[in-house]
Amino acid sequence: MTDTLVTFASGATEGHGTVVASWRHESFGPLVVTDQTPFHPVDHTWPDQPGDVGRCGDSPVIDTVMAARGPEGELAVGSAIPVKRGEDGWTWWVAHRLAGGSDLPEVGATMSLQVNTSRRLRLSAAHTSCHLAALAMNRAATRLWRKEVRVDSLGSPDLDQLAMASSAMDEEGSTDVYRFGKSLRKRGFDSIRFSEELPAIVDEVQAQLLAWLASAAPVLVVDDGDTRITALRRWTCALPDGVADMPCGGTHVASLASLSRVEVDYQMAQDGAGLTVRTTPRVAA
Ligand SMILES: [Zn+2]
Incomplete structure (x- = not known):
């Protein structure tokens, strides 16, 4: 077997x-x-x-x-x-x-x-957008860290991985829930400033996403020749500012040219201890 x-x-x-x-x-x-x-x-x-x-x-x-x-x-x-x-x-x-x-x-x-190819395309667009939005958030939040923590493939403190509670894609986009709790504050993350500067952070994320989409960078899922379902696969995207890379078991569009827009909506939890990011891509015609 x-x-x-x-x-x-x-x-x-x-x-x-x-x-x-x-x-x-x-x-x-x-x-x-x-x-x-x-x-x-x-x-x-x-x-x-x-x-x-x-x-x-x-x-x-x-x-x-x-x-x-x-x-x-x-x-x-x-x-x-x-x-x-x-x-x-x-x-x-x-x-x-x-x-x-x-x-x-x-x-x-x-x-x-x-x-079903149209559903697959929408799920792939949602998954690629989700990773881009995470990297853009990490970058925009860089100034809110007071201590050194692990960084993502582009060199920004990896808020996405350090705070991620859940991530779910659907045909329209992705919903990512982050927890800004005590342990994240101990690691040096200023969640109060994140909340205060939310509109500026969202603007920066949106501008970064536009710039990345304009690059029409190719997207690859790398499996090093191991095609078993159990193999460790990585999502990679050769962005103008470096090759983004993260472990991923999903499917993706072949190029950022497949996406004409990616929009994010940030909702802070009432108590400021969490953030829900809704990311919605538009597939290029
Ligand atoms: Zn993934």
Whole structure:
């Protein structure tokens, strides 16, 4: 048994796969695992980007999830997987969740696999915009740090990673929730000034995003040739001021030329201890 090989990192949305497992799950319904797939699954531990939908043979795929086969042959799906992705002794699968009444294909059958491309494009645009907005926020907030902390790939204090509570993409954009708590203040972050200077920070972020989009920089998901679903992949974007780079399991547009605009909306929590960033891209015609 081997981990599923995935092609979504290169932007693929169609392909073929040989069925290696298919079963009817009591809550997920019919699930099909193929040896390789262009479908992006929602991660079971950090569910930021939703699973792809599309078609597997003649059947609609209504979601794509992670499945794992344990050392004793036990099968677990989605959040019921008891270990972290990549844990030794487990086989890691991408499972296509078919519409309720679908027939289960037999093991060994070859299936055509077609991702819904317009939805994938919108999710990819949301994911790329989310990373750009995070880097722009890190840069705009640089002056609010009184101590040295870890920096992002462009050299700014990594507020995004240090304060991130959750991140979720949808077809319209992304919603990122940050916590500005006691531990962040101890690290030297002035969240009170962040709140006071919010309008100026948002303006700086917006201007930075415009400048980056104008560069039409290429975006790549780098997997160093390892196409297993468990491989560590990195999002990279060759911006004019350096190569942005961060770990990422999602899908992305091929170039910033695919985005005509990215807008951010910042909402501080009532008590000032948190921030919600809504990022919305516009896909270029
Ligand atoms: Zn990502």
